Structure formats: C-alpha cells, structure tokens
Amino acid sequence: xxxSTDELTPLLQRGxxxxxxxxxxxxxxxxxxxxxxxxxLSETKKEPRYLLDWRLQAYRAxxxxxxxxxxxxxxxxxxxxxxxxxxxxxxxxPKRPKSLDEVDPRLLETYRKLGxxxxxxxxxxxxxxxxxxxxxxxxxTFRETLxxxxxxxxxxxEAAIEYxxxxxxxxxSVVPFRDNFFAALNSAVFSDGSFVxxxxxxxxPMELSTYFRINAAKTGQFERTLIIADRGSYVSYLExxxxxxxxxxxxxxxxxxxxxxEGAEIRYATVQNWYPGDEEGRGGIYNFVTKRGDCRGARxxxxxxxxxTGSAITWxxxxxxxxxxxxxxxxxxxxxxxxxxQADTGTKMIHMGRRTRSVVISKGISAxxxxxxxxxxxxxxxxALHAHNYTRCDSLLIGPHSQAYTIPVLxxxxxxxxxxxxxxxxxxxxxxxxxxxxxxxxxxxxxxLLVNGFCREVFQKLPLEFAVEAQKLIAVSLEGAVG
Amino acid sequence: xxxxxxxxxxxxxxxxxxxxxxxxxxxxxxxxxxxxxIMGPNGxxxxxxxxxxxxxxxxxxxxxEISFDGxxxxxxxxxxxxxxxxxxxxxxxxxxxxxxxxxxxKAAVNAVREARGQIPYDAVEFLxxxxxxxxxxGLGQDFLERGVNAxxxxxxxxxxxxxxxxxxxxxxxxxxxxxxxxxVDALKxxxxxxxxxxxxxxxxxxxTHYQRLLDYIDPDVVHVLIKGRIVRSxxxxxxxxxxxxxxxxxxxxxx
Ligand SMILES: Nc1ncnc2c1ncn2[C@@H]1O[C@H](COP(=O)(O)OP(=O)(O)OP(=O)(O)O)[C@@H](O)[C@H]1O
Ligand SMILES: [Mg+2]
Numbered sequence: 048x049x050x051s052t053d054e055l056t057p058l059l060q061r062g063x064x065x066x067x068x069x070x071x072x073x074x075x076x077x078x079x080x081x082x083x084x085x086x087x088l089s090e091t092k093k094e095p096r097y098l099l100d101w102r103l104q105a106y107r108a109x110x111x112x113x114x115x116x117x118x119x120x121x122x123x124x125x126x127x128x129x130x131x132x133x134x135x136x137x138x139x140x141p142k143r144p145k146s147l148d149e150v151d152p153r154l155l156e157t158y159r160k161l162g163x164x165x166x167x168x169x170x171x172x173x174x175x176x177x178x179x180x181x182x183x184x185x186x187x188t189f190r191e192t193l194x195x196x197x198x199x200x201x202x203x204x205e206a207a208i209e210y211x212x213x214x215x216x217x218x219x220s221v222v223p224f225r226d227n228f229f230a231a232l233n234s235a236v237f238s239d240g241s242f243v244x245x246x247x248x249x250x251x252p253m254e255l256s257t258y259f260r261i262n263a264a265k266t267g268q269f270e271r272t273l274i275i276a277d278r279g280s281y282v283s284y285l286e287x288x289x290x291x292x293x294x295x296x297x298x299x300x301x302x303x304x305x306x307x308x309e310g311a312e313i314r315y316a317t318v319q320n321w322y323p324g325d326e327e328g329r330g331g332i333y334n335f336v337t338k339r340g341d342c343r344g345a346r347x348x349x350x351x352x353x354x355x356t357g358s359a360i361t362w363x364x365x366x367x368x369x370x371x372x373x374x375x376x377x378x379x380x381x382x383x384x385x386x387x388x389q390a391d392t393g394t395k396m397i398h399m400g401r402r403t404r405s406v407v408i409s410k411g412i413s414a415x416x417x418x419x420x421x422x423x424x425x426x427x428x429x430x431a432l433h434a435h436n437y438t439r440c441d442s443l444l445i446g447p448h449s450q451a452y453t454i455p456v457l458x459x460x461x462x463x464x465x466x467x468x469x470x471x472x473x474x475x476x477x478x479x480x481x482x483x484x485x486x487x488x489x490x491x492x493x494x495x496l497l498v499n500g501f502c503r504e505v506f507q508k509l510p511l512e513f514a515v516e517a518q519k520l521i522a523v524s525l526e527g528a529v530g
Numbered sequence: 531x532x533x534x535x536x537x538x539x540x541x542x543x544x545x546x547x548x549x550x551x552x553x554x555x556x557x558x559x560x561x562x563x564x565x566x567x568i569m570g571p572n573g574x575x576x577x578x579x580x581x582x583x584x585x586x587x588x589x590x591x592x593x594x595e596i597s598f599d600g601x602x603x604x605x606x607x608x609x610x611x612x613x614x615x616x617x618x619x620x621x622x623x624x625x626x627x628x629x630x631x632x633x634x635x636k637a638a639v640n641a642v643r644e645a646r647g648q649i650p651y652d653a654v655e656f657l658x659x660x661x662x663x664x665x666x667x668g669l670g671q672d673f674l675e676r677g678v679n680a681x682x683x684x685x686x687x688x689x690x691x692x693x694x695x696x697x698x699x700x701x702x703x704x705x706x707x708x709x710x711x712x713x714v715d716a717l718k719x720x721x722x723x724x725x726x727x728x729x730x731x732x733x734x735x736x737x738t739h740y741q742r743l744l745d746y747i748d749p750d751v752v753h754v755l756i757k758g759r760i761v762r763s764x765x766x767x768x769x770x771x772x773x774x775x776x777x778x779x780x781x782x783x784x785x
Contacts, residue, residue, distance in 0.1 A: 473628075477587070482624040482678075484608035485584050485617075486638035486694065487645065496637060500629030500677075 064523070065289030066322060069157045073181070073263050076133040082106060085235055088133055092204045092238075095211050098218075105224035105234030112228045118391035119420045119452060120360040122296070122333065130298060132236045134181040134263035147186055154178075154185050161289060162516075163258050174285075174512075175200055177257040179270055182238030189253060196252050198282075199244040203271050206242035213244055217275055221304035221341045221368070229300040229335040229362075233269045237302065240270035245280040245311075254283050254510055259301075261290035261321075261332070267298035274304070276311035278344065283314040285513055289357070290322045294330045296359060301336045309344025309371065314352070316509050317365075318517055321357035326415070328387030331359025338365035342374035345400070350377040352508040354517040355390060356524045364422065366395035369403035369434070376405040379505040381517070383524055384417030384449070393422040393454075398431035398464065407438040410502050413449030414525060420452040427464035434464040442472040443501050445494070445525075495522050535600070537562045537733050538583070538702055543594035545575075545582055545758075551592070552578045554758040560702070563730040567744055568737045569769065570755035571777050576737045577621050579755070580704040584618040585611050599701070613645030615701030619691035619708050621737075625679045631690070632674030635660070639697050663696040667723045668716070684711040692723040703727065704735045709743040721746030741769035754780055 076084060085106055089099040114125070138151040147155075147165060158165050158178055165178055165186050175189035177200065184202030193200050199210065207214050224234035241257040261268045276282050290297065299321060305313050315338075324331025334357075340349035351365040361384075367376030378394035396405035411419040421440045442451035453470045475497050483493035499506070499518055506514045536559040545553040552575045560566055570576050582589045583596065585608035596603040598616060606614070626634070639659070640650035651659065660674065667689040679687050688708050695703050705724070709717055724734065724747050736743060744752070744766060752768040753760045754777070761780055762768060772780075 476624075478624050479626050481586055481608060482620070482626070483634075483638075485612050485620075486634075486698070487609055487612040487641035488637060489607075489609045489641075492637070492641070496629055496634065497626065500626070500633070503628070503630075 063292060063322060065161055065320060066292035067160065068291040069153055069262050071151065071153050071262070072137040073134050074137050075131050075263055075266065078131050078265065079128045080106075080130070080132060080236065084132060088236065088238070091133070092207070094204070094207050097211070097215055098207055101219065101224070102235050105231050108225050109228065109231035109235055112231055114228050118362050118422070119418055120362060120389040120391055122360060125298060125333070127232075129265070131263075131266045132269070133238055134266040135183040136180060136185070139180070139183050139185050147188070150186050154180060157260065157262075158258065161258065161260070163287065174254040174256050177202060177241045177255075179239050179241070179257060179259045181261060181263050181266060181268065184239045184241075192253065193251070197246045197249055198251050199242065200255050201242055203237070203240040203242045203273065206273075210242070210244070213275065214242070214273070217273055217304065217306055219304075221306060221339050222302050222337050227337060230302050230337040233271060233300050233302045233337070237269045237271040240272045240301070242272075243274040243282060243284065245276045245282045247278040247280060249280045251280070251282040254285060256285045256287070259286065259288040261297060261299065264293060265295070267300065269299075270301045272301070272303040274313060274315070275306045276308065276313045276347075278308045279310040281312045283316075283510065285316040285318070285510065287318045287320070289320050290332055292322050292325075292330065296324075296331055296333055298333050298335065299358075303336070303338040303365075305340035305349055307340065307342050307344065307347035307349050307374075310346045311344065312348040312350075313340065314350045315340070315365070316513060317353040317355070318509075318513060318520065319353065319355045319357050319361070320520055323357045323388050324359040324386060326386045328359065331388070332357065334358035334361045334363060336363040338363065339368065340366070340376070341368045342371050342376060342400075342403075344374070345371040346373045347371050348375040348377075350379075350508070351394065352379045352505065353381070353392075354505070354509070354520065355380070355382040355392060356520050358390075359388060361388075361390040361392050363392045364394055366397065367405060368397045368399065369405065370399045372400040373402045374400055375403070378405075378407045378409070379508045380408070381410045381412070381502045381505045381521070382419055383412045383414070383521060384419040385414040385524060387416050389418045391420045391422055393420075395424040395426070396436055397426050397428070398434040398436070399428045400430070401432040401434070403431060403434045405436045407436070407440075408504055409440040410505055411440070411442045411451050412445065412498060412501070413442070413451050414445040416448045418450045418452075420454060422454045424456040424458070425466055426458040427461055427466070429460045431461050431464050434461070436466045438467065439469045441470070441501065443498065444472065444474045491526070494525060498525060534561050536560055537599055539595075539597045541595045543582075543596065544592040545578060546590045546592050547578065547588060552589075552758050553582075555594075556755075556759055558753070558760065560733045560735065562701075562733055564750045565728065565734045565736065565747065567749040567752045567769065568735060568755055569739065569752065569772055574755045575758040576755055577706055580618055580706050580735065580737060583611075583704060584608060584616060609641070613642055617695050617698055617700030617703045619688070619695060619703065619705040621706040621710070623679045623687040623691055625677070627677040627680035629678050630674070631676050631678045632660070634678045635674075635694065635697060638694065642698050659697060664693055666696065666719070666726055667692045668719045669693055685713065685716045688712060688720060689716065692720050696723060696727060699727075701731065702733045702735070704737070706737045707739065708736075709738050709740060717743065718746065741773045744769050756781060
C-alpha cells in the first residue's frame with residue numbers, strides 16, 4: 048500500500064478519451080504560407096474582397112512580427128512553413144449551408160463519440176451546437192429555433208458572405224490583427240469558427256456552443272469566433288475542444304472577439320481538452336489563443352469562465368476592455384497542468400469607464416511535472432473613476448515536482464480606483480488525504496473531493512451540464528495522479 | 531466483563547516511526563460493547579497506537595498481529611478499515627479549507643453506508659441526520675457551509691469529530707484526547723455524545739490525560755501505557771490513583 052503523495056509520479060497515461068482519429072478523406076493544402084496560399088483559401092471559401100484584403104494586410108504585418116517568448120513555456124522553434132493551413136473533409140461542401148441529413152455519417156459518429164451528438168433529438172437540451180472539424184464547420188443545429196428569435200448563429204465563413212456588413216464592422220475591432228504575433232497569423236489564415244449576433248433586447252433562448260475538433264495530422268487549427276450582443280441582449284456561449292493523440296505537436300491559434308453593447312451581457316465558457324501530450328511531453332496541442340471582450344456600452348457585462356485541462360502549452364489571457372461606464376468584467380478560471388504540460392494563462396481587465404468593476408478568480412492545479420502560471424493585468428485608466436477590481440489566485444500543488452507561479456501586474460492611474468489582490472498556494476497534504484481515508488473515502492475520491500472543493504467557485508459559474516462535465520474531466524485528468 | 535470474542539485483538543505489537551521503536555510489544559483486547567480508557571505520559575505512544583490501528587502510513591509495523599472482528603487488520607487499507615467500522619477521532623483534526631464540511635460529511639457517511647450495504651443518503655436524508663445529531667454536540671447548521679475544520683476553534687474541531695462518529699456509527703471508536711482543550715460545558719456535550727453512542731455492540735477507546743472525562747463516561751477498563759507498552763490495567767480506581775500520584779510510582783515498578 049502506497050499512500051504518500053510524494054510518490055505521485057510518474058503519472059499514468061490514462062484517460063484521454065478523445066484521442067481517436069476519424070478515418071475520412073481530407074482535402075488538405077500543401078504545407079507552407081504565402082500570399083498565394085491565403086488568396087487560394089479565400090477563393091475556396093468564396094469570400095468577399097474586403098476579407099481577402101484584410102487577410103493579406105494581416106499576413107504582411109505578421110511577417111514583420113516576432114513570436115513572443117515571455118511566457119513560462121519552453122518549446123522548440125515552430126516551423127510555420129511546415130504547417131498545412133487548410134484541411135477539410137472532402138464530403139463537406141464549404142459553400143453550402145448544411146442540413147444534418149446531408150452530413151457525412153462518419154462525422155456525426157465522431158461527435159457522438161465525443162459526447163456531443165448533433166441530432167437535435169439526441170442533443171443536450173437547450174443547447175445549439177456548431178461543429179467545427181479541422182478547418183470547416185460541418186453542421187450547426189437548431190438554426191430554425193434561433194432564427195425565430197432573431198439570433199444569428201452560423202459558421203464564420205457563412206457569415207462573411209451572408210452578413211458582410213456585420214462582419215466588416217466588427218471583425219478585428221476588438222483584437223486588431225496587429226495585436227500580437229498569433230492574432231496576426233490567425234487573421235491571415237483563419238478558416239472557420241462561429242459567428243453570433245443577438246439583436247437588441249433579445250435574450251437568446253438557448254445556450255450556444257461550438258465544438259472544435261482537430262483531426263488531420265500536420266495541420267493547425269485557426270478558428271475565429273465573433274460574438275456581438277446588441278443593446279440589452281443576453282447570450283451564453285460555450286466552446287469545447289479535443290484532438291487525437293499524436294506524437295507531433297500541433298498548433299492551435301484562435302481569436303475570439305466579443306462585443307457587448309449598452310446593457311448587454313455575454314457569458315463565454317470554455318472547456319478546453321486539447322490533447323495534452325504523453326507523460327514524457329511528446330505531442331500535444333500548442334494552444335496560443337487571443338480572447339478579448341469589449342464592454343463597449345454602458346452597463347454591459349462580459350464574463351469568461353474557462354476550464355483548461357488539455358494542451359501541451361496553453362498561452363491564453365481572455366480579457367475585458369471595460370469601456371462603457373458601469374460595465375462589468377469577470378474571469379473565472381481553472382487550469383490544470385500535469386505530466387509535462389505548461390499552462391500560462393490569466394486575464395487582463397482594462398478599466399476605462401467610470402465605476403467599472405471586475406472580478407478575477409483563478410485556480411491553478413499543478414501535478415506531476417506540470418507548470419502553471421497565472422499572469423494577470425489590471426489597469427485602471429485615468430478615466431476609470433471609482434473603478435474596482437477584486438483578484439484572487441489560488442494554486443494547488445500535487446506531488447513534489449509540480450510548479451506554480453503568480454505574476455500579477457497592477458496599474459492604477461486614478462486615485463479613486465481600487466484593486467484588491469489575494470494569492471494563496473497550497474499543497475494537498477498527506478494528512479488531509481489520510482483524514483479523508485479514515486472517514487471511508489478512497490484515495491482517488493479524496494483527491495477529487497479536495498480538488499473539486501478547490502475549483503468549486505469556478506465550476507459554479509458553468510452551465511449545469513458542463514459543470515458536471517468539467518468535474519469529470521478534472522477527475523479523469525487526475526486519475527493515476529495519486530498512489 | 532463478557533466472554534465474547536474480542537472485537538479488537540492486538541498481540542505483541544512492535545511499531546517503528548523513522549527508525550525508532552515507539553510501541554514495544556503491546557497487547558490489547560477489546561470486546562464488543564466495552565469502553566477502555568488508555569492513559570499515559572506524553573510521548574508514551576498512545577496516538578501512535580490509535581493512528582496505526584487506523585492505518586496511518588507513517589508507521590511501520592515491525593512485528594505483531596491485529597485482528598478486527600476476526601479479520602487481519604494489517605492487510606486492509608485505511609478506508610477499508612473505516613468502512614468496516616473503525617473510527618478515529620483525531621487528537622489534531624485536519625483542516626481542509628477548500629472542502630465544504632457538509633459535503634465532506636455526506637461523502638463520508640455514504641462511503642460507509644454503501645460499504646454496509648445501506649442505501650446512500652440523499653441531500654434531504656443527510657440533512658435530517660445532521661439536524662438530529664449536531665445539537666447533541668452543540669454544533670449549528672452553519673458548520674455545514676464552512677470548510678472542513680477550517681477556522682474551527684479547538685473545541686469545535688473536537689465536537690466535529692464526535693459528530694462524525696455519531697453519523698458514521700462505528701463499531702470501534704478510538705477517541706484520541708477528545709477531551710483535551712474542552713471547557714467544562716463542551717466536555718459534558720462530548721461525553722453526552724459518547725454516551726449516546728454506547729451500545730452493546732459498539733466499543734470505545736478513550737485516550738485521555740484526565741480522569742475528569744471518566745467522571746462522565748464510565749470505562750470498563752483503564753490501561754496505563756508507558757514507553758510503548760501497557761504496564762497496568764485496572765478499573766476506574768486506577769485513574770484516580772494516577773490523578774493523585776502521577777506516573778512515577780508506576781514507572782518505578784517497571785523493570
Ligand atoms: N511519525 C513520527 N516520526 C518520529 N517520531 C514519532 C512519530 N510519531 C510519533 N513519534 C514519537 O513517538 C513518541 C510517541 O508519540 P505519540 O504521539 O504516540 O505519543 P502520545 O502518547 O500520544 O503523547 P501525547 O500524550 O503527548 O499525545 C513520541 O516521542 C513522538 O515524538
Ligand atoms: Mg497523543
């Protein structure tokens with residue numbers, strides 16, 4: 048019987064249930080990136096001219112930019128010419144909106160196996176789903192129901208054609224392509240993603256959800272999500288992601304832009320379970336993502352909730368620009384790093400409007416040789432009268448080799464603005480485990496209880512079904528992390 | 531005293547922690563329904579004994595046998611021992627701040643209930659059991675919301691241990707200095723809790739420094755543990771003897 052948490056390593060390679068490959072004919076562009084590749088991509092998607100011009104501008108900007116290396120993550124250089132920037136199942140016609148009956152059964156089966164059935168009868172109650180497979184959307188469910196409410200929920204490529212004014216007006220308005228290296232790359236080559244528009248005063252009648260799946264080898268996934276909540280509207284959105292187990296690393300560089308106009312509220316939740324690599328650190332997704340929300344109108348609210356269990360490297364800082372007076376930004380995060388995973392994640396709360404408020408609750412769990420950093424910035428601009436931020440970062444270490452860092456940056460430019468910051472680091476102690484076991488709980492249950500207790504505040508922010516899912520995911524991810 | 535098979539049978543137990551022998555050939559038999567008190571100077575090995583019985587991984591059993599209800603206890607994991615009805619009220623209850631006390635109690639009760647083939651409590655049933663038992667030890671419902679022992683006062687922690695004992699209905703309860711650090715009223719509450727749980731098939735071990743506790747809970751046997759061995763066993767009178775004269779006279783009789 049071995050009960051010491053000092054013996055937590057090596058962690059067993061278990062539990063990545065999403066690691067299968069779908070055997071399907073794929074059209075894949077040859078590796079490499081150039082203006083020609085981008086032009087061809089845009090043509091394949093029958094995109095309007097403005098979009099191609101924008102992509103090319105982004106590409107030219109990207110060429111002059113440096114890959115950022117300020118995070119805690121270390122990794123060998125990425126060869127951007129070795130990546131294929133477009134891959135799509137041959138059976139998916141990129142130009143045509145699809146009805147479920149026309150979708151390749153192998154794709155439907157893939158999503159069923161992942162626990163997100165696309166058939167509306169079988170789907171999670173009250174959740175509309177956009178399913179993105181490699182570079183294309185294969186199906187979007189409940190479109191009719193949503194249309195009746197006036198809500199637009201469709202693949203990005205379709206929006207670019209069907210709603211060019213909206214896309215043109217808002218694309219890049221929160222994350223300009225010059226923002227950073229990966230945002231510029233994404234702007235040049237993004238293939239698909241989801242588009243949401245909620246008209247004024249409408250409360251979106253369903254949860255909206257996108258499931259991102261990388262299947263093809265030697266590709267990256269570069270999706271783009273744009274959500275616009277018009278005045279006084281409300282929408283709750285959830286994204287999930289998985290990829291097969293492969294020995295090489297794959298790049299995922301997404302951009303998500305949220306715009307909340309006056310009095311609107313957007314809740315954005317992520318359950319990220321990209322393949323994390325094996326216990327030696329072989330393979331896994333590089334998850335380099337820019338997510339930002341703009342509380343553009345007064346009294347608007349944007350809330351980010353993320354549960355990050357996957358990816359070899361996570362580089363991600365969902366942020367809020369609190370421009371409107373009395374707008375509210377929230378960030379609730381659980382990030383888990385085990386094996387050789389490296390998670391560098393956090394948020395930026397940029398307070399510009401008066402009496403803007405933000406809350407940041409970050410829970411980092413490190414196990415095995417996992418490294419977890421919370422990197423957060425709170426900026427109170429000179430205009431942010433009586434703004435307030437509350438930040439708490441808790442780190443939980445499991446085993447002797449795991450690491451946690453907290454890197455806060457606080458800038459206060461107005462004397463009436465207030466920032467409260469708390470940070471704690473704790474270990475799951477042997478005597479806590481023994482105490483639980485003495486009460487009849489086995490070791491694994493004890494660890495789950497301790498970890499769930501640790502994450503509770505964040506899980507509570509997820510829609511119920513997903514909170515259960517997130518708990519299970521954490522449990523599976525920590526299987527073998529003890530004993 | 532009855533002649534039934536002992537519920538707990540410890541024979542010639544030798545225990546080491548970090549290369550040091552702490553128990554040196556200890557024997558102890560406890561029959562169903564009996565209450566035993568164990569007294570002894572600081573560092574004599576009382577906690578080592580009860581922690582080892584519960585399966586604490588920090589102790590090495592060098593020699594000896596322990597059977598619990600006819601089963602070899604040493605082959606069982608700590609949780610298996612707990613599920614078979616062995617309960618330890620810790621001398622120093624552990625704090626788990628992130629975990630809600632109510633959630634923890636319910637999980638523990640249900641783990642033990644399932645092992646006994648009983649249907650796990652749902653939230654309502656658990657709350658009912660809690661409301662019935664918590665007043666016995668003077669704890670209010672607000673203790674469900676707080677973290678396990680987190681920020682509890684010394685006395686509240688001890689009462690929380692007794693509450694767990696009442697909820698888990700063990701066959702053998704090992705109470706390690708549950709009386710230490712309690713005010714008189716709390717002592718009465720704890721004693722009341724223990725007396726409420728006394729029955730013909732529940733055995734109790736009271737580790738204590740004070741005969742005061744024994745004024746409220748009447749033991750069948752009192753043992754004196756010195757230097758890892760039980761040197762005397764007797765009736766309540768032995769506790770009074772120690773109260774008056776300390777352990778010196780007993781030490782003198784040891785070889
Ligand atoms: N894990 C351990 N490692 C090293 N020494 C230990 C360990 N546990 C106990 N000891 C030592 O064994 C001896 C007995 O300790 P134990 O806690 O069993 O005493 P006790 O009789 O319960 O004392 P008290 O009345 O003070 O609670 C002490 O000298 C103690 O320091
Ligand atoms: Mg002791």
